[in-house]
Amino acid sequence: MAKWDNGSVPKHTLFTLNQGFVYPDLYFFDKPQSNYNTNNMVIEVATQNFDIEHDIQHFDRKISTDELFETHQRAWKEGIYVDDEQWAILKKTAAAILVENSEASSRGAGRV
Numbered sequence: 001m002a003k004w005d006n007g008s009v010p011k012h013t014l015f016t017l018n019q020g021f022v023y024p025d026l027y028f029f030d031k032p033q034s035n036y037n038t039n040n041m042v043i044e045v046a047t048q049n050f051d052i053e054h055d056i057q058h059f060d061r062k063i064s065t066d067e068l069f070e071t072h073q074r075a076w077k078e079g080i081y082v083d084d085e086q087w088a089i090l091k092k093t094a095a096a097i098l099v100e101n102s103e104a105s106s107r108g109a110g111r112v
Contacts, residue, residue: 001050004041005032018049025067027052030078086091 001014010028017024044050056062082090 001044001046001052002041003055014052014055014059016050016052021065023065023072024067025065026063026064027056028061029058031058048071 001017003013005012010030012029014029015029016027017026082099
């Protein structure tokens with residue numbers, strides 16, 4: 001289980017991955033649920049499934065393990081759609097951080 005506050009919407013996220021599941025359940029809250037520092041993330045590992053009924057009483061949105069599984073399967077079959085604006089942002093970001101493939105870059109990214 002992981003939970004964090006991020007200072008924007010959603011204000012709080014709770015991520016659980018229980019035994020026997022490949023995909024997590026994600027719960028989103030528009031109001032902070034605790035007094036976490038927005039720079040912290042709490043991660044809990046357990047040998048039993050998490051009892052989160054008290055923690056999720058007032059969630060605003062949930063993405064279930066089943067929804068994530070179906071989305072993953074559909075993406076493999078149909079691909080994913082990225083709109084033109086998001087694709088431009090992705091390309092701009094990649095251009096700023098990726099190193100052109102060359103003999104010099106093969107010896108270590110960024111070395112001259």
